[in-house]
Amino acid sequence: MRRRPLDVSCWADRDLSYAEIGATADASPTARLTPGYHRVDETRVVGVGATLFDAAAGRLMDLAMHRGTGNEVVASAVPVELGTVIVQRLRLGPLRFVAPCRVVDLVDEPSRRGFAYGTLEGHPESGEERFEVAIDANGRVTLRIAAFSRQGRWFTRLAPGLARVVQGWMTDRYFRAMQEL
Incomplete structure (x- = not known):
């Protein structure tokens, strides 16, 4: 069976599928969220040093980290910028899902870089995910992933527990x- 290539142009005019745009920027966005969202907020050390920070930020902003998951990834702009449409084809065993998103926030500070994207209509989930690389005063480099989501399509509503497993995975x-790196 032949797969159709991913195309960002067919997703460019889609609306975001959630109302709480930018809520992942808050340290504690729970108050801004409509009930029913599942939250993820995890930070891990990825290494030490300014050189590694620059490499990690580059890997994040040019979507190499996303491609490194094994998913097919296409974007309307690389490196990402505000408004970039990113479409991933996720594989889960024999199943394939298309996951379109739009960049809704950028972070470009001397010690912190990253972006947040929000799900577009047609994504299996509804919500937002933020990816930030930071370097602290001791040179420790971290990656933070913060997200909130709920089921966005009929097939994810059939197995809400599976959606949580996929998000963790x-x-x-x-x-x-x-x-x-």
Whole structure:
């Protein structure tokens, strides 16, 4: 069976599928969230030093970390910028899902870089995910992944527990892909 190539242009005009745009920027966004969202907020050390920080930030902003998960990834702009549409084809055993998102926030500070994207209509989930690389005063480099989501399509509503498992699995894959620097 032949797969159709991913195309960002067919997703460019889609609306975001959630109302709490930018809530992952808050240290504690729970108050801003409508009930029913599952939250993830995890930070891991990826290494030490300014050189590693620059490499990790580059890997994040050019979507190499996302591609490092084994998913097919296409974007309307690389490195990502505000408004970039990113589409991933996720594989879970024999199942394939298309996951379209739009970048809704950018972080470009001397000690912190990253972005947040929000799900577009048609994504299996509804919510937002933030990826940030930071370096502290001691040179320790961390990757933070923060997200909130709930089921966005009929098939994810059939197995809400499976959606949580997939989200945890993907979060681990992102961290592993960043460790491969």
